[in-house]
Structure formats: C-alpha cells, structure tokens
Amino acid sequence: GKDIEEHYRHNLMSFFREDGLSYRRNTFTQDVIEEHQSQFVESASMIDQRAVILGLTTWLIATGDEKVKAAADKHCAALKRIARKERDSWYYPASEYTKTGWPSFDAVHTRLTVDPAAMWGRQIGPLYRYYKLTGNKDAYELAENFTANIIYRSGVFNSDGSFNSALGYRNGHFHTRMGTLASLAYFGFDTSDSSIISFVKKSYDWALTQCTSFGWTPGDMHDQAYEHETCTLVDAIHTGIILAQSGYPQYWGCVERFLRNHLTESQLMEVDWIEDMDNKSMDIPKQRTYYKVAQRLRGAFSGYAAPNDFVYDGKWGRGHIMDVQTCCLGAGTRGLYLGWSNIVTETRGRVMINLLLNKATHWLDIKSYMPHEGKIELDINEDIPELLIRIPKWVPFGAVEIYRTQGERRTTKTGRQTGWVKKVYMKLGSAVKGETITITFPMQVRKTVEKAWTLEYSVKWCGDDVIHIDPAGTYYPLYNNRKVHKKTPIKTKALVRSQGGLYI
Incomplete structure (x- = not known):
C-alpha cells in the first residue's frame, strides 16, 4: 500500500496554488454545469481546507517531513490572511476563494456569509490539532476566533441547542453541525474552557434526540433527513468521548452503543450480493469502473445507510444517492480507532x-x-x-x-x-x-421503538447490541444476521508484542 499512499500524497500537494490554498479542479460534465446555471471557476473551497490541514498534519506526524510542514504553515497563513476579522469573531464571506480574491465584492462589503458550520466550524479541530503539533500561532488564532464566531455570532445553533434548519444554514445539515461540535469539544477540552463544553453538551443532547439509540443519524432537517452519513456518526462518537472525558461519563454508554451497532454494521464485509465484472471492458477511465468492484469495496463504510440496510432505497427525501462515499470510508476507519484507543x-x-x-x-x-x-x-x-x-x-x-x-x-x-x-x-x-x-x-433483553425521522423501527436488544430490527432491510440487511449464544464462542489468536503494543 505504500505506493498508493505515495500517490495520494502527491495528489494532495498538486492542488496547492502559490497563495497557499488548495484549489478544486473541474470534474463536472457540461450538463451538470449548465443545470447549475453557473460556470465552474477554479477556486479554493472552504469545505476542503479542513480536510487539507487534517491530512497535512497526519502526514507530518507520520514522517516529520519539513516540506509538509512548510506547506501547512503557508496554508494556515493563507487562511488567516483571507478570513474576515471583527474583533474576536472571524469568518469567511463566501464558500470559495478565487485567484483574484473573494468572488463578490458586495458580499464582503455588506458582511454577508455562508453556512458557518460547513465553511469554518469544522476547521477548528484540525487547525487546533496542527497548533498542538507545531505551535503554529496562525492555526491557534484561527481556531480561537472561529470558535467565538460559531458560539456567539453565527446562528448555527439555536438557544436551546437545536440546529438552525433554515436554508442558509444547509437545512440544519447534521454532518457539518456534528463535525463542528466535535471540533468545539476538542478545543474546549484541551484549553480547559468549561463554557465551550457546556455549549457543546446542550447541543449534543438535543442532537441525540434526533438520532436512534443505535447510531443512525439524520442527514438534515428537511429532504435530506433520511440520508444517514457514517461521517456524522463518527463525529457523534468523537463528541461523546470528549464529553465523557470532560466529567460526563454517562456518554460512554452512548459511545459504546454507536460503536457496537451502526458503525460496525455499516462496514461492508459480505460482498457476494454486489454485481461486478472480471474485466475492464465497460470501464470509463477516471469516471466509472465495474472491474472487481465487490472485492475492492470489501471493508468500506456506507455513505447513506438506512437504519436497517447498507443501501438507502431513496423512497423518502431526495431519492437514492450513493451507497459508498470515500469521506465516510475514511471516517469509519477513524471511528474504529477512536473507539479502540479509548477502551x-x-x-x-x-x-x-x-x-x-x-x-x-x-x-x-x-x-x-x-x-x-x-x-x-x-x-x-x-x-x-x-x-x-x-x-x-x-x-x-x-x-x-x-x-x-x-x-x-x-x-x-x-x-x-x-x-x-x-x-x-x-x-x-x-x-x-x-x-x-x-x-x-x-444480560438484559429488551425491545424499543426507534424513530428515524418519520419512520419507525421495532428493535430488539441484548445488552448494548441490536440483535433484530423490524422491518428488515432489502439489499444488504443490517442486524438480523447477528447471533447470540448461551456460551460465548471463543476464537484464539496469538498476540505479538511490537513497539509497546500487542497485535494479532
């Protein structure tokens, strides 16, 4: 896998421009562009910059490569340079930054903005992580002032902790809100700021009332509500862990239920139901492939799982979208690590x-x-x-x-x-x-009725594990193949000690 990792690293660096930001390339067809009633202009998406600094930090931790640090330092300086600054409240006035600056002079002049959670709320955690690793002051300033904006100025979260569901706030999009809460919790915990932790707890408690007890989360609060994302679930796990570490240990129970159930169930392990081909005759290079897709997908995490199925059938909301997203694949792996490292x-x-x-x-x-x-x-x-x-x-x-x-x-x-x-x-x-x-x-066997937005499911539990759900899924059903034995089946594997750890 080292050659693949090296390819990803080279690709990541190729998106940078001289101004220090990472720019998107045009991968859209002309039909899609015309449907958007716009023109594609190469720009630096503020959504992407979060993932960029996160990736550079991980790369730097793994290798100590000074060229990576230089790129990350330049990136943080660029983000600080382009941020609009109003006392302690910093923000971006648009979703993207172009080679000639912010795309709308009027938007900057009249202090307009876009969804804060999606554009800079989720940057807080990765920026602070980079600061902790390197001491970069730009990264700390961005994290601190974005935090002030989110809590006191942005309007993302209502006074009761609920998500603002207005269109300008992406309809209360759960992934970006939960990611923002995880970022705030991380910053608040590490800086010993109890006011931030209190803010996160209030909103997190509300968010849990919109989720199932086993970890299915809504997509947003309108037509995307039926589209659970593994990314959202992992951010919910991360937030729960930090709250538990902040003096609220009751959240460990929530974390364990989410880990035991919808995170592990959302990992694709059986692939015999997936159709693919053993040749590349139908492949469209850089766009579509059918070649051994099933085996190549084994171990991936769902993109939009239903409560009872790996595949969301799309009968409600926007319709069927996609079964696997690479963002959810990476997030699912991170979720497993978060759980394992906090046992x-x-x-x-x-x-x-x-x-x-x-x-x-x-x-x-x-x-x-x-x-x-x-x-x-x-x-x-x-x-x-x-x-x-x-x-x-x-x-x-x-x-x-x-x-x-x-x-x-x-x-x-x-x-x-x-x-x-x-x-x-x-x-x-x-x-x-x-x-x-x-x-x-x-062990306690019990039944609950779980509500996934407007849909209800009858769920049977054994302890913290879901062992049956009704109605059952259709394509790749979840939960109903789980077995509970009177005596625990024991699998013996040799453990090898290496670098201070134990491995199978």
Whole structure:
C-alpha cells in the first residue's frame, strides 16, 4: 500500500496554488454545469481546507517531513490572511476563494456569509490539532476566533441547542453541525474552557434526540433527513468521548452503543450480493469502473445507510444517492480507532475501563464476553494503584459480582459492597500483576421503538447490541444476521508484542 499512499500524497500537494490554498479542479460534465446555471471557476473551497490541514498534519506526524510542514504553515497563513476579522469573531464571506480574491465584492462589503458550520466550524479541530503539533500561532488564532464566531455570532445553533434548519444554514445539515461540535469539544477540552463544553453538551443532547439509540443519524432537517452519513456518526462518537472525558461519563454508554451497532454494521464485509465484472471492458477511465468492484469495496463504510440496510432505497427525501462515499470510508476507519484507543485510559494513576470491549494493554488485558454473556475478565499485567470499570446503566448495581483470584487467594464481592464514581464507574481498588478479576452481571433483553425521522423501527436488544430490527432491510440487511449464544464462542489468536503494543 505504500505506493498508493505515495500517490495520494502527491495528489494532495498538486492542488496547492502559490497563495497557499488548495484549489478544486473541474470534474463536472457540461450538463451538470449548465443545470447549475453557473460556470465552474477554479477556486479554493472552504469545505476542503479542513480536510487539507487534517491530512497535512497526519502526514507530518507520520514522517516529520519539513516540506509538509512548510506547506501547512503557508496554508494556515493563507487562511488567516483571507478570513474576515471583527474583533474576536472571524469568518469567511463566501464558500470559495478565487485567484483574484473573494468572488463578490458586495458580499464582503455588506458582511454577508455562508453556512458557518460547513465553511469554518469544522476547521477548528484540525487547525487546533496542527497548533498542538507545531505551535503554529496562525492555526491557534484561527481556531480561537472561529470558535467565538460559531458560539456567539453565527446562528448555527439555536438557544436551546437545536440546529438552525433554515436554508442558509444547509437545512440544519447534521454532518457539518456534528463535525463542528466535535471540533468545539476538542478545543474546549484541551484549553480547559468549561463554557465551550457546556455549549457543546446542550447541543449534543438535543442532537441525540434526533438520532436512534443505535447510531443512525439524520442527514438534515428537511429532504435530506433520511440520508444517514457514517461521517456524522463518527463525529457523534468523537463528541461523546470528549464529553465523557470532560466529567460526563454517562456518554460512554452512548459511545459504546454507536460503536457496537451502526458503525460496525455499516462496514461492508459480505460482498457476494454486489454485481461486478472480471474485466475492464465497460470501464470509463477516471469516471466509472465495474472491474472487481465487490472485492475492492470489501471493508468500506456506507455513505447513506438506512437504519436497517447498507443501501438507502431513496423512497423518502431526495431519492437514492450513493451507497459508498470515500469521506465516510475514511471516517469509519477513524471511528474504529477512536473507539479502540479509548477502551481503557489512565489519568493520574487511575486506570479506567470505559468501553466493555476486548483489548490488550500494558496495564491489563480485557476479555469481553458480551453480548453472549454478561462477563468481563481482566488479566492484570502490572500493578495498578486504582482500577475502575464502567457498568452499563441497564445493569442493576446490586446484581454485579466481582471475583478476584491471586494465586491461591480468592475473594468475592457484589456491586453493593464496593464504591462507585458518578453511578457509572465501579471501583475495583488496587490490582496487582498476575491477578485475575472477573466481573459478571445479567444480560438484559429488551425491545424499543426507534424513530428515524418519520419512520419507525421495532428493535430488539441484548445488552448494548441490536440483535433484530423490524422491518428488515432489502439489499444488504443490517442486524438480523447477528447471533447470540448461551456460551460465548471463543476464537484464539496469538498476540505479538511490537513497539509497546500487542497485535494479532
């Protein structure tokens, strides 16, 4: 894959112009351009600049290449140069910047603007990430002043936290709003600004009321509402993680449900239902391909999944759009990493198990038997001064049992006999190397009615896992092939230690 990665890197750099911005090329047909009643002019889309600085930062982290840093520094300087500045509120007066400047003098003069979340709200997180890596002051200033604009001037979020659904705000487009909340949360958490975290929490709580409990999210608040994007889900996961780390640990439960369900279900693993060809006779170079599409797509994430199907049939809203988008593919991979990297964390000597998923760490190895059994095994790899584990809210705390084995010594406790933190984490006290701790609790099977905009679904759960949904999907049905066993099926794979980590 190194040759492919190198191709992507070369392609990314090829979009830059002398002014330091990344410009779009014309890939549209003449029919599409005429339908838009406009002319395509090569320009730097403000939507794209977020992804550009994000990619350059990741590239710099991986290689330390000074040429990449120079390009990123120039990029941040360009964004700062073109931003309109009103005291602490910075913004862009258009969605794109051209080689001759902003496309409309009148728009700048009369202080008009475009959807703030899409154009600069989502830039906050990537800009701040670049600042943290390099100390670039332009990046910090942009992040700080875009934050002030979004919260106090933009009108993106209503006073009750809901999304402004007006046309000028992209109909309350969920992807860009949730991405903005994730950016704000990241900036607020790292700068210890509790006012930003409070702002994010209020809007996030409202947004969750528009989603299903298993992670399906609306596209917007009008005709795009039925088009869930994996990008939105991953930003919701990211925001939930930061809120949980900011003193609201109840959000770990939401994060785990989203990870266990619509994120993992939205990854394409079975491809025998997809039609393709074993030759390139029908391919249109740089536009369309049929060649071994199924195998090439295996592992991709859905672009617009339905609650019950990888494919959105398009009967409601704008109609069928697309099944896979490369932005969602990248986001889905990032979502898996976000979940995996936060299963267990450590703060000031306190090791906290946040997500009840399998993971091997230098502190301990976690073996989760869920959803088949309510059982978590912890093999302690080194002495831990204080160990906590999150218990799902659907578990009666008195029904939790803790079994500890250290050599010949065995002890038993219940959830009533140990301390808790915020009714979320159960305290296990200190743990010593070589000790085994087993936590058990009853699994809960329940049914809920989930609303995906105007459509309703009957959902059966086992713990935090959806195991059946009605009505069922049509093309690539989700959830209904999941199996729950009385005894957990065990797969044994060798783990290899490398560079401080454990790998299969």
